[in-house]
Amino acid sequence: MTMLSRFRGSMLGSLMGDCLGGPFEGDAVVSRTHLNNYFQQLRDPKKRLPFKPYTDDTAMTKSVALSLIDNKGYNAQDMAKRFTKEYFAEPKRGYGSAVHDVFMGLRNSNCEDPYRPAQRQFQGMGSYGNGAAMRVAPVALMAHNDEAAAIEIATMQSKITHSHKLGYQGAVLQCLAVRAALHTQPDDLNVVKFTDDLIAKMREIEKKDADTVVEDVGEESDAPWNTTSYARRLETVKSFLQKPEPPPMEEIHGLLGVHVSALKSVPTAIYCFLASQKSLPGIECNNNKFQRCIHFAISLGGDTDTIAAMSGAIAGAFFGEEHIPQELLRHCEAVKNALSWADKLCEASSNAKLGA
Numbered sequence: 001m002t003m004l005s006r007f008r009g010s011m012l013g014s015l016m017g018d019c020l021g022g023p024f025e026g027d028a029v030v031s032r033t034h035l036n037n038y039f040q041q042l043r044d045p046k047k048r049l050p051f052k053p054y055t056d057d058t059a060m061t062k063s064v065a066l067s068l069i070d071n072k073g074y075n076a077q078d079m080a081k082r083f084t085k086e087y088f089a090e091p092k093r094g095y096g097s098a099v100h101d102v103f104m105g106l107r108n109s110n111c112e113d114p115y116r117p118a119q120r121q122f123q124g125m126g127s128y129g130n131g132a133a134m135r136v137a138p139v140a141l142m143a144h145n146d147e148a149a150a151i152e153i154a155t156m157q158s159k160i161t162h163s164h165k166l167g168y169q170g171a172v173l174q175c176l177a178v179r180a181a182l183h184t185q186p187d188d189l190n191v192v193k194f195t196d197d198l199i200a201k202m203r204e205i206e207k208k209d210a211d212t213v214v215e216d217v218g219e220e221s222d223a224p225w226n227t228t229s230y231a232r233r234l235e236t237v238k239s240f241l242q243k244p245e246p247p248p249m250e251e252i253h254g255l256l257g258v259h260v261s262a263l264k265s266v267p268t269a270i271y272c273f274l275a276s277q278k279s280l281p282g283i284e285c286n287n288n289k290f291q292r293c294i295h296f297a298i299s300l301g302g303d304t305d306t307i308a309a310m311s312g313a314i315a316g317a318f319f320g321e322e323h324i325p326q327e328l329l330r331h332c333e334a335v336k337n338a339l340s341w342a343d344k345l346c347e348a349s350s351n352a353k354l355g356a
């Protein structure tokens, strides 16, 4: 499989998760039977169905991708300007409720200090929403040859909107997961080792960041969560993967989460990708593992578009464009655009000057 196929798979996977997961965002859970019908209808060439629009997840991914491409690397002010322009052109793409204030601040200051408005969010605590993680896949593609640059750019692009440690560390984890998927041969995937590698990387990153004290996110009980939050969630992912079947929904909700916060959605998206390597009870997918991943992610409910977009970006990078069902893609908005971001990222990544 070529790297171009994986780049295209990742951009299409992210787009499809967003478009197909969007209609269920905020539902408590989505029955797998209902989703079997949903996917069957989408795959039926005779069915005429309403078009599935993309949401903020893709609108922001587009800005990250085009900024990295046009600048041949990271340029904070340019990226902030693109986020702001995109938001004010189409504010009704389902953005998070607080991030509007960041775009107002950026517009009013002409992005003079692109990080300042985000630092003012939530009484100076910053946002821990998953908005920085949901758009980070282009960073993993652009920096596929340079892990240090990937971590640095994932962090800095987050801080334009999400300055809370849990917000930007979630983006780093999602970026590392997409990179790991890009570099893993399908026959070589060991789901426990994949998770262990991410745990080791996040432990190191969280250790370095440990002096940054953060406020409690509200529902956390696994102290000391503020120093190793992501590594601990990934340990839970590993324990779930070692069971013969996924645990009951309440356990996934309680121990991983399906929430708009990065901590309670990024590890969940990684779990969806890894769990869907095997068949899953109640999920019909014509043995297509990519479709199974999107289906499983949506079935968990909660932040369905974002968790499906993040797991789709990982799964697409792993399986490549060829495994993404065309019958499903035809319902998604902006497929041609997503392909063009992938193609340009592939070209730009070979001669990029990275570093944030």
Ligand code: F2R
Pocket (backbone or CB within 6 Å): 025, 055, 056, 057, 092, 093, 094, 095, 096, 097, 098, 099, 100, 122, 125, 126, 127, 128, 129, 130, 131, 132, 134, 164, 260, 261, 303, 305, 306
């Ligand atoms: N916002 C949504 N969905 C809501 C429904 C939208 C509706 N369909 C519509 O069309 O209007 N989805 C999108 O938002 C998520 C990404 O959000 P992002 O970019 O992280 O935004 P924000 O506002 O920074 O954070 C989201 C919420 O998290 C809570 N929060 C964050 N930091 C906090 C802190 N320090 N203290 C307390 N709460 C904090 C707040 O509730 C924020 O509003 C994606 O799901 C995307 O699809």
Ligand code: MG
Pocket (backbone or CB within 6 Å): 055, 056, 057, 093, 094, 305, 306
């Ligand atoms: Mg969205």
Ligand code: MG
Pocket (backbone or CB within 6 Å): 022, 025, 055, 056, 093, 094, 305
């Ligand atoms: Mg939405």
Ligand code: MG
Pocket (backbone or CB within 6 Å): 025, 303, 304, 305, 306, 307
């Ligand atoms: Mg969402």
